[in-house]
Amino acid sequence: MNNEMRIDMLRGMMRIRAFEEKIQELYLAGYIPGSMHLSTGQEAIPVGCCMCLREGDYLMSSHRGHGHVLAKGGEYKYMMAELYGKKTGYSRGKGGSMHFAHVAIGVLGTNGIVGGGIPIAAGVGFASKYLESDRVVVCFFGDGAAETGAFHEGLNFAAVLQVPVIYIIENNQYAISVPRKLSDRLEDLSVRAAAYGMPGETVDGNDVVAVYDAAKRAVERARAGGGPALIECKTYRWHGHHAGEPRDGLVYRKQEEIDSWKEKCPIRRLKTQLLEEQVVTEADIDAMQRGFQQELEEAVAFANESPYPDESDLLRDVYIAEE
Amino acid sequence: MRQISLREALNESLRYNLQHDERVFCWGEDIGVLGGAFGVTAGLIDEFGPMRIIDTPLSEIAIVGAGIGAALGGLRPVVEIMYIDFTPGCMDMIVNQMAKIHYMFGGQCRVPMVLRIVTGAMGENAAQHSQSFYSFFVHVPGLIVVTPSTPYDAKGLLNTSIASDNPVIFVEHKRTVNIKGEVPEDHYTIPFGKAEVKREGTDITLVATQALMHDALKVAEDLEKEHVSIEVIDPRTLKPFDKETIFQSVEKTGRLIVADEGWIHCGMASEISALVAEEMITYLDGPIVRVGTPDSPCPFSPPLEKAYIPGEEEIREAIKKLI
Ligand SMILES: Cc1ncc(C[n+]2csc(CCOP(=O)(O)OP(=O)(O)O)c2C)c(N)n1
Numbered sequence: 047m048n049n050e051m052r053i054d055m056l057r058g059m060m061r062i063r064a065f066e067e068k069i070q071e072l073y074l075a076g077y078i079p080g081s082m083h084l085s086t087g088q089e090a091i092p093v094g095c096c097m098c099l100r101e102g103d104y105l106m107s108s109h110r111g112h113g114h115v116l117a118k119g120g121e122y123k124y125m126m127a128e129l130y131g132k133k134t135g136y137s138r139g140k141g142g143s144m145h146f147a148h149v150a151i152g153v154l155g156t157n158g159i160v161g162g163g164i165p166i167a168a169g170v171g172f173a174s175k176y177l178e179s180d181r182v183v184v185c186f187f188g189d190g191a192a193e194t195g196a197f198h199e200g201l202n203f204a205a206v207l208q209v210p211v212i213y214i215i216e217n218n219q220y221a222i223s224v225p226r227k228l229s230d231r232l233e234d235l236s237v238r239a240a241a242y243g244m245p246g247e248t249v250d251g252n253d254v255v256a257v258y259d260a261a262k263r264a265v266e267r268a269r270a271g272g273g274p275a276l277i278e279c280k281t282y283r284w285h286g287h288h289a290g291e292p293r294d295g296l297v298y299r300k301q302e303e304i305d306s307w308k309e310k311c312p313i314r315r316l317k318t319q320l321l322e323e324q325v326v327t328e329a330d331i332d333a334m335q336r337g338f339q340q341e342l343e344e345a346v347a348f349a350n351e352s353p354y355p356d357e358s359d360l361l362r363d364v365y366i367a368e369e
Numbered sequence: 370m371r372q373i374s375l376r377e378a379l380n381e382s383l384r385y386n387l388q389h390d391e392r393v394f395c396w397g398e399d400i401g402v403l404g405g406a407f408g409v410t411a412g413l414i415d416e417f418g419p420m421r422i423i424d425t426p427l428s429e430i431a432i433v434g435a436g437i438g439a440a441l442g443g444l445r446p447v448v449e450i451m452y453i454d455f456t457p458g459c460m461d462m463i464v465n466q467m468a469k470i471h472y473m474f475g476g477q478c479r480v481p482m483v484l485r486i487v488t489g490a491m492g493e494n495a496a497q498h499s500q501s502f503y504s505f506f507v508h509v510p511g512l513i514v515v516t517p518s519t520p521y522d523a524k525g526l527l528n529t530s531i532a533s534d535n536p537v538i539f540v541e542h543k544r545t546v547n548i549k550g551e552v553p554e555d556h557y558t559i560p561f562g563k564a565e566v567k568r569e570g571t572d573i574t575l576v577a578t579q580a581l582m583h584d585a586l587k588v589a590e591d592l593e594k595e596h597v598s599i600e601v602i603d604p605r606t607l608k609p610f611d612k613e614t615i616f617q618s619v620e621k622t623g624r625l626i627v628a629d630e631g632w633i634h635c636g637m638a639s640e641i642s643a644l645v646a647e648e649m650i651t652y653l654d655g656p657i658v659r660v661g662t663p664d665s666p667c668p669f670s671p672p673l674e675k676a677y678i679p680g681e682e683e684i685r686e687a688i689k690k691l692i
Contacts, residue, residue: 136475137474139475149477162462165431165435166435166438170438172438173444199434202431203426363472363476365511369532
């Protein structure tokens with residue numbers, strides 16, 4: 047892997063982290079309405095996967111989707127405006143955190159229904175195959191989603207149709223408060239791939255290069271017509287299930303567990319390597335960080351200055367006018 | 370003009386759309402060689418091949434979900450769920466995804482998909498193969514709901530549905546698939562939201578859907594001999610709903626019966642009654658009477674099933690209440 051790419055990976059992860067930390071602060075201070083799910087600690091997965099993608103490729107996301115949208119090229123300011131419920135947001139203020147979409151860059155939506163995107167992704171992949179395009183679909187979801195009927199039907203359907211979809215399980219060890227061991231009897235969720243006749247592998251989800259390598263194999267295979275694949279990325283969410291969760295999730299997990307995973311921070315891991323190898327300097331990293339802070343301030347200003355949707359927008363886009 | 374069955378009319382519409390738009394394809398259980406549980410897709414696989422007429426795994430969530438994805442990916446899927454009774458298993462895909470994607474994402478994505486489902490009680494199929502709860506779908510903002518009763522309407526409305534950029538639930542009643550009627554060979558469309566006066570009359574307005582529309586016509590003919598003049602109106606689409614045609618009729622007759630095979634409680638007959646009560650109560654000379662199925666699952670035993678299914682007898686009783 048060349049250094050440029052590793053710097054891009056670091057930048058991509060830092061960009062997500064900066065966003066999640068800023069919006070958490072804004073949320074807790076009462077500026078952002080509704081509810082939202084932070085992906086702090088899980089940044090290596092969207093970044094590693096999206097670096098294998100081309101511009102025209104598609105992405106389906108979950109309820110914990112800010113990182114996915116950012117890694118596919120989403121911009122802070124339109125995301126911030128959406129979180130504020132403003133008309134200038136990606137979904138014109140109609141969607142919020144759980145319903146971001148930006149079709150122009152292939153982001154076909156975050157989803158408030160756990161597992162909801164899994165069968166839909168199979169269909170997007172089918173469209174790609176049917177239209178003889180080589181666009182692939184990457185579909186992100188949590189370990190909880192892997193227990194749904196939609197997962198089973200979606201993966202089997204994708205396999206039967208041999209469509210170019212890469213399914214990514216972000217195994218962060220919990221579905222809200224329910225730990226892995228209460229959800230199934232498996233050590234590695236990727237073994238389920240065999241049940242559908244597709245390749246499956248489990249990787250360290252906090253190692254962005256490992257995620258990238260696995261995703262790249264799957265993407266290349268899918269693009270060449272080899273069909274879908276399942277990749278499980280083991281990781282951990284640092285904060286509560288949703289922003290502002292009581293005691294930030296300590297009700298059902300221990301501080302030591304959180305701390306041990308923080309030791310495995312995907313950003314620190316790559317940063318340390320790059321510094322040791324003198325690929326980047328502390329000053330480079332500070333400059334990146336300042337850049338993100340600057341951009342975030344602009345995004346907040348943009349969101350603040352943007353208008354709310356008009357009341358007349360309430361019924362807009364329920365139906366499309368018939369010709 | 371030539372007479373063909375409703376089944377043949379639908380088949381003709383599918384064939385036309387498959388011929389004229391490469392993006393149109395069909396999938397569902399047993400729609401290929403078998404031609405669908407009710408024969409609507411008969412012969413299509415021979416003409417269009419297994420890439421466009423696709424037998425799917427028995428996976429309702431994926432059939433609908435991947436249909437949605439295919440629509441997002443630029444295709445125009447015509448998806449079949451064998452019986453309406455099987456839609457609760459994929460209701461999430463219909464209610465939370467198909468219906469809302471356009472709105473949630475601020476109008477960015479379209480889901481130009483037709484979901485064909487078979488409804489109605491007939492032939493002792495008992496509680497899980499006899500239902501008519503399409504009012505569930507009418508309840509959900511974002512869906513078009515089409516309920517043709519005649520071969521002519523079926524062909525024209527299916528053409529409109531496939532051309533529409535909205536998600537459409539296309540309901541086919543078992544008791545109507547073999548009914549014959551005049552159908553032009555040429556392509557034509559029927560706009561959504563236009564009811565049709567199927568028979569003019571002056572004493573009672575009888576709004577009836579699907580199989581009950583045919584029962585209503587028979588009763589109206591019989592009663593003509595007894596000098597009772599009944600106006601039969603078929604809404605044809607339940608969403609959008611043409612209330613004006615019904616209001617005009619009620620203004621003339623002052624009496625209203627609504628006949629729909631759904632359960633009466635919270636069903637379509639209730640909704641239509643409410644619309645008239647709300648806006649036309651001063652024109653009414655008597656109570657509104659609803660005809661539909663009772664608050665009971667559909668029983669198996671032939672005499673019980675007969676008691677359950679509404680038809681000519683129930684319509685006659687309703688009329689007796691008003692004259
Ligand atoms: C179908 C469905 N069931 C339940 C919920 C409520 N819920 C939201 S997120 C969540 C946990 C999801 O766990 P997982 O898929 O592992 O993702 P994570 O939140 O851990 O990232 C639950 C139960 C939901 N939104 N949708």
